[in-house]
Amino acid sequence: MSRPSSGIDWSPRGSSPLREYLEVLAVIAVVTAAGSFAPLTYHALGHIYLLAVIALCLRVGRGPALFAAVVSAVAWNFVFIPPHLSFTVLDFDDALLLGIYFVVALTAGQLTARIRAQQRAEHRREQRATALFHLTRAMAGARTLDEAVGAAVRQADELFHARTAVLLVGASGELTPHPAGSFPLDEAELTVAASVWRTGREAGRFTGERPGATGLHLPMLRAGVCLGVLVVGLPGEAVLTTVEQRELLEGFAAQIALQVEREQLRVASEREKLLAESDRLHRTLLDSVSHELRTPLAVLRSATENLARDDGARRPHLMAEIRTATSRLDHLVGNLLDQTRLESGAIKPQLDWCDVRDLIAAARRGLGEALAAHPLKTEFPLEMPLFMADAALMEHVLSNLLLNGALHTPEGSPLTVTAGLAGDGGRVFITVADRGPGIPPAMRGQVFQKFHRAGATRTGGLGLGLSIVRGFVLAQGGEVVADDNPGGGARFTVYLPHALHGSVPNE
Amino acid sequence: MNGDTAKPRVLVVDDETQIRRLLSFTLEDAGYEVRQAGTGQAGLAEVVHSHPDAIILDLGLPDMTGIEVLKRLREWSATPVLILSVFGQEGSKIAGLDAGADDYLTKPFAGGELLARLRALLRRAKPAEVASTVEFGSIKVDLERRRVTKGGEVVKLTAKEYAFLRLLVAHRDRVLTHRQILNDLWGPKAERQTHYLRVFMMRLRRKLEDEPDAPKYFQTESGIGYRLVCDGS
Numbered sequence: 001m002s003r004p005s006s007g008i009d010w011s012p013r014g015s016s017p018l019r020e021y022l023e024v025l026a027v028i029a030v031v032t033a034a035g036s037f038a039p040l041t042y043h044a045l046g047h048i049y050l051l052a053v054i055a056l057c058l059r060v061g062r063g064p065a066l067f068a069a070v071v072s073a074v075a076w077n078f079v080f081i082p083p084h085l086s087f088t089v090l091d092f093d094d095a096l097l098l099g100i101y102f103v104v105a106l107t108a109g110q111l112t113a114r115i116r117a118q119q120r121a122e123h124r125r126e127q128r129a130t131a132l133f134h135l136t137r138a139m140a141g142a143r144t145l146d147e148a149v150g151a152a153v154r155q156a157d158e159l160f161h162a163r164t165a166v167l168l169v170g171a172s173g174e175l176t177p178h179p180a181g182s183f184p185l186d187e188a189e190l191t192v193a194a195s196v197w198r199t200g201r202e203a204g205r206f207t208g209e210r211p212g213a214t215g216l217h218l219p220m221l222r223a224g225v226c227l228g229v230l231v232v233g234l235p236g237e238a239v240l241t242t243v244e245q246r247e248l249l250e251g252f253a254a255q256i257a258l259q260v261e262r263e264q265l266r267v268a269s270e271r272e273k274l275l276a277e278s279d280r281l282h283r284t285l286l287d288s289v290s291h292e293l294r295t296p297l298a299v300l301r302s303a304t305e306n307l308a309r310d311d312g313a314r315r316p317h318l319m320a321e322i323r324t325a326t327s328r329l330d331h332l333v334g335n336l337l338d339q340t341r342l343e344s345g346a347i348k349p350q351l352d353w354c355d356v357r358d359l360i361a362a363a364r365r366g367l368g369e370a371l372a373a374h375p376l377k378t379e380f381p382l383e384m385p386l387f388m389a390d391a392a393l394m395e396h397v398l399s400n401l402l403l404n405g406a407l408h409t410p411e412g413s414p415l416t417v418t419a420g421l422a423g424d425g426g427r428v429f430i431t432v433a434d435r436g437p438g439i440p441p442a443m444r445g446q447v448f449q450k451f452h453r454a455g456a457t458r459t460g461g462l463g464l465g466l467s468i469v470r471g472f473v474l475a476q477g478g479e480v481v482a483d484d485n486p487g488g489g490a491r492f493t494v495y496l497p498h499a500l501h502g503s504v505p506n507e
Numbered sequence: 508m509n510g511d512t513a514k515p516r517v518l519v520v521d522d523e524t525q526i527r528r529l530l531s532f533t534l535e536d537a538g539y540e541v542r543q544a545g546t547g548q549a550g551l552a553e554v555v556h557s558h559p560d561a562i563i564l565d566l567g568l569p570d571m572t573g574i575e576v577l578k579r580l581r582e583w584s585a586t587p588v589l590i591l592s593v594f595g596q597e598g599s600k601i602a603g604l605d606a607g608a609d610d611y612l613t614k615p616f617a618g619g620e621l622l623a624r625l626r627a628l629l630r631r632a633k634p635a636e637v638a639s640t641v642e643f644g645s646i647k648v649d650l651e652r653r654r655v656t657k658g659g660e661v662v663k664l665t666a667k668e669y670a671f672l673r674l675l676v677a678h679r680d681r682v683l684t685h686r687q688i689l690n691d692l693w694g695p696k697a698e699r700q701t702h703y704l705r706v707f708m709m710r711l712r713r714k715l716e717d718e719p720d721a722p723k724y725f726q727t728e729s730g731i732g733y734r735l736v737c738d739g740s
Binding site for chain 1: 597598615665667685693700701702703705706707708709712719720721722726727728729730
């Protein structure tokens with residue numbers, strides 16, 4: 001983060017006038033002394049005086065500039081214009097010369113002083129613009145309101161050599177100091193800040209309102225609404241003099257207010273978006289739950305009715321339909337319960353040593369006929385290590401992945417399960433790969449979201465399977481990723497932490 | 508106890524009437540005499556009254572938990588108990604098995620599975636039937652001569668492997684929890700060393716199963732224990 005190149009000087013404006021007057025006297029005295037020894041005419045010396053006056057005016061204020069013109073004219077007249085060491089001017093030419101000298105010295109001096117004053121103002125304006133620019137840049141780089149306030153406080157502290165506090169309206173509707181502030185506010189300061197927030201007018205030190213306070217309290221206004229209060233605690237000797245300095249502080253307050261307002265709008269729009277999203281989710285959920293639950297129920301009802309009047313020929317088919325419908329219902333209700341358990345935080349993994357072969361065998365057994373149409377190949381290294389996991393959760397993870405593969409690939413398409421120690425040795429991996437259409441890269445982030453379903457037409461349940469997979473894997477300290485199966489299809493890889501178990505007594 | 512000729516008597520304790528009725532059909536068709544109870548209290552009273560040969564107990568009852576019923580029952584009765592539970596209750600399954608249940612089934616289950624479990628329970632209740640050789644598939648375990656053959660060929664097992672196998676055979680078709688096995692084979696100090704089991708089970712499967720990665724007989728009950736499945740029906 002860049003810093004303002006220098007702070008702003010709060011000390012009383014410039015050097016003291018007395019010093020400037022003395023400086024003027026000293027310079028004129030030097031010129032006069034030098035002139036007395038130099039073999040020059042008093043005409044030439046008049047020009048040297050003029051030069052000295054202009055040079056002085058580049059350094060001093062208007063008062064001393066005027067003083068320089070007067071003193072130099074008097075000195076020139078008294079010391080050099082004949083008669084010497086007298087204020088009397090004998091010659092008309094000399095009187096004219098002295099008069100013109102005085103007017104020129106006065107004009108040149110005043111003009112020079114004005115240019116200098118303008119230059120100073122310019123410099124202050126530039127400083128202010130730079131300061132605001134730094135502030136804006138620091139705040140724009142912030143990702144959150146807290147960061148932005150922190151950046152503003154740091155900038156203000158450096159720039160004004162001050163301690164700063166920002167008070168914002170919290171969720172409770174009360175004005176509360178932001179933790180990033182560097183200016184601790186006592187009871188009295190908080191009261192001042194509260195009154196500023198109510199009235200929208202500045203108060204505290206350097207103002208007409210409660211000037212006894214330690215800090216200068218500035219309202220942070222946006223469109224007439226006070227969004228908070230900026231409190232600047234300036235060093236003890238500081239005297240707030242120029243309009244520019246006051247404006248700079250107000251600029252700071254306005255800049256923070258802008259950021260606060262932006263944040264409020266962002267939060268509001270985010271909430272809006274969330275509401276819309278949850279509304280959409282609810283509708284989807286209701287639609288699909290009702291569809292997914294009612295379809296097997298309708299099958300069951302119709303199949304049993306048919307059974308009642310069947311003469312026996314269709315019996316095996318009807319029974320098969322009933323079996324399919326019940327296992328579909330069973331799976332669906334199981335997934336709904338799993339998802340609910342995940343969301344309620346009721347999943348407490350019971351970690352124990354697991355053998356991937358056990359888990360796969362159990363998952364296969366649980367799936368039964370759902371996998372019948374898909375040959376399953378397993379490839380495990382002979383020295384496949386055991387790992388810590390919750391066997392029941394892992395069984396669900398693997399059966400959901402296998403079922404997912406079976407549902408999204410044509411009949412007869414093979415599924416492959418592999419496992420091993422991941423490259424870094426710190427994790428074990430289990431992959432479930434298929435030879436189906438695969439997952440487009442753009443969709444990979446979404447497949448683990450709940451209620452996500454591949455394509456609109458497939459009846460793959462509620463779209464909870466992979467969401468449960470991820471939830472269960474995360475609960476066990478693992479990770480699951482989806483990518484391409486080399487050679488075609490989708491591949492899911494579950495990573496779990498790997499640890500070494502104690503030795504096993506041989507006999 | 509009932510005589511050999513009488514039908515074995517089964518008590519079903521479940522608060523769902525439909526489940527009780529359908530279980531009754533299944534059990535009666537299989538040759539059992541069925542008694543029913545809808546609450547834990549009624550169930551305990553029925554045990555006193557009718558002396559069933561086996562009890563099927565639902566873990567979720569209206570008046571008391573199945574675990575409580577089990578604990579009270581075990582104070583005075585050794586009748587085999589099969590508990591019914593749903594997924595997500597691994598903890599209560601283990602609690603039930605620790606409290607003295609002999610096996611469990613997860614709802615929803617198939618009728619064939621229930622009958623197989625029940626047969627295994629009743630076999631345990633009749634020690635006279637313990638055979639000196641047990642066969643499953645092409646595997647033959649001769650408990651008397653400590654000989655194991657597969658397809659007629661002798662399979663060499665280490666002493667611990669054989670002890671594990673013998674334990675599974677003695678409890679065939681019934682679940683054995685990790686704790687029970689570890690306690691039996693390595694003593695109570697090893698009750699948490701489940702990796703012993705994984706390693707030895709892997710060795711047994713490699714020696715005895717046709718497809719060690721898709722075991723037919725040596726089955727894992729995820730999170731609970733193991734079961735040697737011999738009853739193919």
